[in-house]
Amino acid sequence: MNITVTVNGETYERDVDPRRLLIHFIRDDLDLTGSHVGCDTGNCGACTILYNGDAVKSCMLLAVQADGAKIETVESLSANGELDGLQQAFSDHHALQCGYCTPGMLMSAKHLLDHNASPTEGEIRKGIQGNICRCTGYVNIVEAIKAASK
Amino acid sequence: MLLAAVEYARPTSLADALAALGRSENARALAGGQTLINVMKARAAQPDLLVDLADVAELRGISESSGSLEIGAMTTYSQLMDSSDVFGTRPVLSRVAGEIADVQVRNRGTIGGNVCLSDPTNHFPPLMVSMNASFTIVGPSGERTVNAGEFFQGVYITAVEPGELLTKITIPPAQGDGFAAVTIGKDGTCIVNAAATRNGETRFAIGCVGAVPVTSLDDIDPPSDVHGSAEYRRHLAKILVDRAIAEAGG
Ligand SMILES: Cc1cc2nc3c(=O)[nH]c(=O)nc-3n(C[C@H](O)[C@H](O)[C@H](O)COP(=O)(O)OP(=O)(O)OC[C@H]3O[C@@H](n4cnc5c(N)ncnc54)[C@H](O)[C@@H]3O)c2cc1C
Ligand code: FES
Ligand code: FES
Numbered sequence: 353m354n355i356t357v358t359v360n361g362e363t364y365e366r367d368v369d370p371r372r373l374l375i376h377f378i379r380d381d382l383d384l385t386g387s388h389v390g391c392d393t394g395n396c397g398a399c400t401i402l403y404n405g406d407a408v409k410s411c412m413l414l415a416v417q418a419d420g421a422k423i424e425t426v427e428s429l430s431a432n433g434e435l436d437g438l439q440q441a442f443s444d445h446h447a448l449q450c451g452y453c454t455p456g457m458l459m460s461a462k463h464l465l466d467h468n469a470s471p472t473e474g475e476i477r478k479g480i481q482g483n484i485c486r487c488t489g490y491v492n493i494v495e496a497i498k499a500a501s502k
Numbered sequence: 503m504l505l506a507a508v509e510y511a512r513p514t515s516l517a518d519a520l521a522a523l524g525r526s527e528n529a530r531a532l533a534g535g536q537t538l539i540n541v542m543k544a545r546a547a548q549p550d551l552l553v554d555l556a557d558v559a560e561l562r563g564i565s566e567s568s569g570s571l572e573i574g575a576m577t578t579y580s581q582l583m584d585s586s587d588v589f590g591t592r593p594v595l596s597r598v599a600g601e602i603a604d605v606q607v608r609n610r611g612t613i614g615g616n617v618c619l620s621d622p623t624n625h626f627p628p629l630m631v632s633m634n635a636s637f638t639i640v641g642p643s644g645e646r647t648v649n650a651g652e653f654f655q656g657v658y659i660t661a662v663e664p665g666e667l668l669t670k671i672t673i674p675p676a677q678g679d680g681f682a683a684v685t686i687g688k689d690g691t692c693i694v695n696a697a698a699t700r701n702g703e704t705r706f707a708i709g710c711v712g713a714v715p716v717t718s719l720d721d722i723d724p725p726s727d728v729h730g731s732a733e734y735r736r737h738l739a740k741i742l743v744d745r746a747i748a749e750a751g752g
Contacts, residue, residue, distance in 0.1 A: 369507075370508055371506065392503050392543065394606075394607065400606055403609075406610075409606045412610065413539070414539070414552075416510045416512075417512075419512075460606070464605075479605060482604025482605050482607065
């Protein structure tokens with residue numbers, strides 16, 4: 353099937369098999385390997401992207417469903433090799449160790465801050481509930497998001 | 503994961519969606535995909551055609567009139583949380599939607615998919631039973647309405663037959679509702695849940711203790727698993743029914 357998808361502001365036209373998951377389309381067809389596959393069952397959030405502005409797990413959608421959609425992945429955050437404010441806050445607050453969860457965590461945090469510029473700690477924790485981190489214990493991630501908020 | 507080969511259609515009207523479903527006995531509706539995609543990954547179901555309901559306008563929208571709510575099957579949990587018609591009339595629906603899994607699942611998962619799945623641990627089935635909701639089902643032979651007591655027929659089995667679609671859920675007015683659950687972690691899968699609705703008398707329904715929501719505490723025969731023994735679930739059921747009824751003001 354032919355699909356047209358806008359990813360990080362660039363429009364791609366591709367022929368995809370309907371059985372192809374969106375995460376594989378993004379990683380393997382578009383070579384945007386920032387988004388990760390952790391569990392492949394909708395539980396870990398490593399594959400989180402923004403889909404028409406909504407945070408979604410891209411292992412739980414088919415690429416063909418995204419025909420006509422506007423997608424943002426973690427690659428959309430930095431520009432000209434400079435980290436954006438949220439990424440810089442993650443770095444400053446040691447909000448990552450192995451980094452596997454980070455692309456998804458950043459996109460959930462971005463979704464949260466897009467909808468709520470000054471979240472409380474409870475709202476931050478609820479905002480990243482769908483993203484599992486095995487390393488940090490979350491404390492520094494919450495600190496980083498707090499620092500990036502207004 | 504590579505799924506088994508499947509065809510895909512995205513109709514833009516209810517009539518076209520029904521026609522597409524009629525093309526194959528093994529066709530399946532795709533709503534939020536928050537269960538169906540996993541089921542296909544596990545090869546527990548292998549539809550040959552997915553009929554994506556995303557663009558079917560007739561399945562969307564929420565309306566309220568004299569306290570009665572009509573909710574389109576494709577309404578997501580996030581939309582239930584944000585709809586002033588919903589939290590203004592039946593706040594428990596918005597709250598329970600906000601207790602399902604996480605932001606990403608709530609942005610995709612739909613109330614129609616939640617009830618059509620008829621998973622005994624899902625949040626909405628007991629609430630639909632206590633609220634005495636009615637379900638509008640459309641198929642090749644026309645439209646019919648089924649009430650919640652008859653809608654849920656077994657584990658993964660509802661009154662929706664192959665080739666049919668749930669289009670909307672209608673919730674009659676009431677004086678108060680309650681919902682209580684003990685879950686595996688915050689906003690996790692329910693070990694037992696219970697809902698209550700007061701409308702003169704108070705009705706309640708319990709989830710996770712039988713194939714479909716149960717409306718009596720007598721002779722319940724809950725399953726035992728790593729999350730709780732049958733005895734523990736029986737104990738929780740009594741407590742959660744009390745909490746739900748108290749919240750409903752009954
Ligand atoms: C990590 C995770 C945790 C979850 N935790 C919970 C939880 O704690 N509680 C809970 O309640 N749910 C939970 N869910 C499941 C989630 O709520 C699903 O959204 C829901 O079970 C199915 O809704 P859906 O819109 O995603 O439907 P889909 O997965 O697209 O469809 C489910 C089934 O319903 C059928 N169907 C869908 N819509 C219609 C229609 N209009 N007419 C006819 N048939 C239809 C489909 O053909 C399919 O068989 C969880 C999901 C995930 C990924
Ligand atoms: S890989 Fe998608 S949620 Fe884990
Ligand atoms: S930093 Fe390792 S999983 Fe989060």
